[in-house]
Amino acid sequence: xxxxxxxxxxxxxxxxVDDELRNRQLLELMLAPEGFHLQTAATGEDALAIxxxxxxxxxxxxxxxPGMDGYEVAARIKANxxxxxxxxxxxxALDDRNAKMxxxxxxxxxxxxxxxxxxxxxxxxxNLLRLKAYGAYQLRFKDEFLSHVSHELxxxxxxxxxxxxxxLGGLAGELNAEQREYQEIVLKNIRQLQSMIDDLLEVTxxxxxxxTVEPESVSxxxxxxxxxxxxxxxxxxKGVTLSYEVPSDLPSANADPTRLRQIxxxxxxxxxxxxxxxxxVRVEARLAGDSQSLLFEVSxxxxxxxxxxxxxIFERHFQVTERIQSSRKGLGxxxxxxxxxxxxxxxxxxxxxxxxxxxxxxxxxxxxxxxxSIAPLLxxxxxxxxxxxxxxVETCFPDSWPSADSQEAWSYEARSVLQRCLLPDLDVLLPTxxxxxxxxxxxxxxxxxxxxxxLANRIRQQxxxxxxxKQTGLTLSVSYNMxxxxxxxxxASTDDIVTSMAMxxxxxxxxxxxxxxxxxx
Numbered sequence: 050x051x052x053x054x055x056x057x058x059x060x061x062x063x064x065x066v067d068d069e070l071r072n073r074q075l076l077e078l079m080l081a082p083e084g085f086h087l088q089t090a091a092t093g094e095d096a097l098a099i100x101x102x103x104x105x106x107x108x109x110x111x112x113x114x115p116g117m118d119g120y121e122v123a124a125r126i127k128a129n130x131x132x133x134x135x136x137x138x139x140x141x142a143l144d145d146r147n148a149k150m151x152x153x154x155x156x157x158x159x160x161x162x163x164x165x166x167x168x169x170x171x172x173x174x175x176n177l178l179r180l181k182a183y184g185a186y187q188l189r190f191k192d193e194f195l196s197h198v199s200h201e202l203x204x205x206x207x208x209x210x211x212x213x214x215x216x217l218g219g220l221a222g223e224l225n226a227e228q229r230e231y232q233e234i235v236l237k238n239i240r241q242l243q244s245m246i247d248d249l250l251e252v253t254x255x256x257x258x259x260x261t262v263e264p265e266s267v268s269x270x271x272x273x274x275x276x277x278x279x280x281x282x283x284x285x286x287k288g289v290t291l292s293y294e295v296p297s298d299l300p301s302a303n304a305d306p307t308r309l310r311q312i313x314x315x316x317x318x319x320x321x322x323x324x325x326x327x328x329x330v331r332v333e334a335r336l337a338g339d340s341q342s343l344l345f346e347v348s349x350x351x352x353x354x355x356x357x358x359x360x361x362i363f364e365r366h367f368q369v370t371e372r373i374q375s376s377r378k379g380l381g382x383x384x385x386x387x388x389x390x391x392x393x394x395x396x397x398x399x400x401x402x403x404x405x406x407x408x409x410x411x412x413x414x415x416x417x418x419x420x421x422s423i424a425p426l427l428x429x430x431x432x433x434x435x436x437x438x439x440x441x442v443e444t445c446f447p448d449s450w451p452s453a454d455s456q457e458a459w460s461y462e463a464r465s466v467l468q469r470c471l472l473p474d475l476d477v478l479l480p481t482x483x484x485x486x487x488x489x490x491x492x493x494x495x496x497x498x499x500x501x502x503x504l505a506n507r508i509r510q511q512x513x514x515x516x517x518x519k520q521t522g523l524t525l526s527v528s529y530n531m532x533x534x535x536x537x538x539x540x541a542s543t544d545d546i547v548t549s550m551a552m553x554x555x556x557x558x559x560x561x562x563x564x565x566x567x568x569x570x
Contacts, residue, residue, distance in 0.1 A: 061178050062086045062103075066096040066122065067111040067140070076109060076140075079167040080174065093117030097125060104132050107178055110157075112141040112148065120155045127156030136177040140165060203246065210239045262308055262393045263464070266301040266417040266480030269309075269334045269343060276313040277332070280321065288326035291317075294333045301480065302343050303417040307461075308390045313347070315383045316410050320349035324407070337413055342396065348409040354402045362400055363388040387412070419551040420544075422477055423493060427547060433475050435534045437550075438494045438501035439557045442467065442508060443526040444518075445487035460488055462517060467492065470508045479554065487523075491561075493554055494529070501529045532557055 063085045067073045073089045080087060088105065090096040094117055096108075108126070112119040119139055126132045139152045142163040149160055159173050213236045215221055217229065224232065277293050284291035302309065313332065320330040328350040337344040354362075363384045391398040391412045398412035426433055444463065460481065467478055467490055479491040494504050509527040512518060518525060535550060 060084065060086045061106040062088065063107045063109060063174065064096060064099060064105040065089045065109045066091075066093065066114075066119070067109075068092060068114045069111075072111065076165065076170070079165070079170055083171055083174070085174075093119070093122040096122055100126065100132055100135070104135055106135070106181065107174060108135055108137045109174075110137055110139050112139055112152070120151050123152070123155035123157050134181065136181050138173060138177065206239055206242060206246075210236065213239065262305045262390070263461075264303045264305055264394060265464070267304045267306045267309060269299050269302050269345075270295045270297075272306060272309045272313065273332055273334055276310055276317060279314065280317050283318070284321050284330065287321060287324075289321050289324050290329040291321070292329070292331050294331070296335060299334060299336065299343070301417040303415045303421070304394050308394065309414070312387050312390050312412065313345070315387050316347040319383060320347055320351065320408075320410075323351040324349045325351065328407075342413045342415050344411060344413055346409055346411045348407065350407045353407050356402055359400045359402055363398065417480065419479065419555060420547050422479060423550055423554070424543075424547045426474065426477060426495065427543065427550075430541075430543060430546060432535065432550070433495040434497070435536065436495070436497040436500075437532045437535060438496055438498070438504075438529045439532060439554065439561060440492040440494055440501065440505055440508065440527070440529040441561050442490040442492070442512070443487060443528075444490075444512075445524045445526075447522050447524075456488075459517060459521075459523070462515065463488070463490060463512070466511050466515065467508065470504065470511055476504070479558070482558075491558055498531055501531065505529045528561075530557060530561055 063080065065073050065076045065087065066089070067076070068091055070091070073091070077087050077089065088099060090099055093114055096110075097117075099105075100108075108123075110119045110122060119141075123137050123139065126135055126137065133156075136159070137157045138159045138161055139157045140161045140163060141148055141152075152160060158177055161170060161173065213232055216224060217232050217236065273293050273295050277291065281291055317330060317332060324330055330347070330349045333346045333348075335344055388398050391414070395415045396413040398410070400408055400410045402408040442463070444459070464478065464481070471478065471492065471494075475496060476492055476494045479493055481491075482489040492504070492508075494501055496504065505527050509525070512525050512527070517523070532553060535553060538545075541549075
């Protein structure tokens with residue numbers, strides 16, 4: 050059943066949050082005849098826990114509560130991308146302008162004053178649910194429309210590009226200088242249109258929650274060098290010097306490698322586009338001042354911009370007039386996409402510019418830490434099991450990977466298969482090790498030898514079902530190594546226990562990648 054703009058296709062779930070039992074019961078009594086699915090919470094903390102598990106369609110939120118008040122609950126909900134669209138009605142005995150302003154600042158959509166009138170309550174709830182459903186309907190319609198339009202546009206654009214390439218290649222006869230110039234203009238505009246379509250689809254995926262971000266341990270040097278190689282030809286064609294600097298001992302980032310490359314490509318393409326011939330563009334990566342994150346900088350010697358507008362540069366569709374006079378206009382979506390991708394990976398992005406001395410775009414990403422990966426499995430200072438195994442899945446290509454894209458596609462597919470094989474309370478997927486010949490995936494499994502063997506067999510069976518494994522000639526090896534039982538020292542802190550386990554796993558990973566390592570097949 051399709052969702053309609055005038056309602057939902059399911060029973061709306063409403064969460065009532067109030068520290069007074071009588072108030073919760075009264076609101077339940079008022080709303081029960083409307084047929085809603087009702088839940089209650091007595092504290093802000095309980096409400097956030099319920100929302101994290103299953104977000105409701107609407108929140109009725111008391112303002113004055115001990116501990117976390119309604120303003121803080123609302124602010125946290127609206128600050129989370131996964132819950133920001135939940136309508137919030139704040140219920141308060143305070144009937145003053147300041148209280149409502151605080152609620153609006155926290156993100157509330159509506160207010161009700163105590164004592165609550167049943168007719169008014171039901172009317173406001175229905176109106177907000179209708180608006181929420183209509184917004185969801187519009188998003189889905191927009192997504193479907195843009196997907197359809199993009200497909201319809203891509204087909205003729207691809208054909209035009211192919212024929213233009215044929216003409217420029219001289220396969221249909223030699224072109225004179227003027228004809229070649231015109232065909233190159235056509236090709237340039239085709240590429241611009243393709244880029245605009247890609248940006249539209251990317252923004253749609255961002256706004257409809259379909260764009261995935263899967264952080265893992267990422268080599269910053271590999272991402273920077275790949276991006277540098279991708280855009281080196283573009284920079285040379287414009288007469289711009291492109292360079293990079295990454296320390297050899299730079300730690301790994303906790304990031305999605307595909308999204309990190311996407312961010313770097315957008316920033317570098319912009320820098321090259323707005324840098325005149327003879328200028329320079331540089332990308333640098335280093336440890337940030339807080340030693341807890343990585344700092345990336347993309348600088349250019351272009352025309353710069355007014356520092357007063359740098360706060361708006363990441364807004365959707367915003368364009369700087371001064372910078373587009375010397376280049377073609379786009380949709381103003383690239384930097385908006387960058388901000389969304391950086392933010393969703395736990396980082397921040399900003400720009401520093403001078404009017405005539407170029408710009409430096411900077412962003413941060415968190416460092417990868419094995420501690421963060423395994424810490425959720427520690428409950429009450431105890432691991433799920435005293436026995437732990439390190440499972441290694443190794444895939445090798447007969448010669449070398451045909452392309453970086455094919456290796457990236459395989460890595461994504463392999464990690465997806467592994468995640469489906471793991472039990473969230475017992476297993477955790479660790480960093481990947483890759484080289485020109487293949488990739489190694491590691492899993493920490495809290496299980497005895499029998500459990501480790503079962504997991505290894507399950508992984509092997511799931512991989513052998515993949516068509517890509519057979520089509521590409523990849524070889525597969527699944528093995529496991531039992532670690533020594535881990536018993537924390539009495540009185541050890543949670544951080545110490547996690548750190549010790551992380552060090553144990555890291556040592557085992559290093560030993561398993563050595564030629565003399567012994568495996569259980």
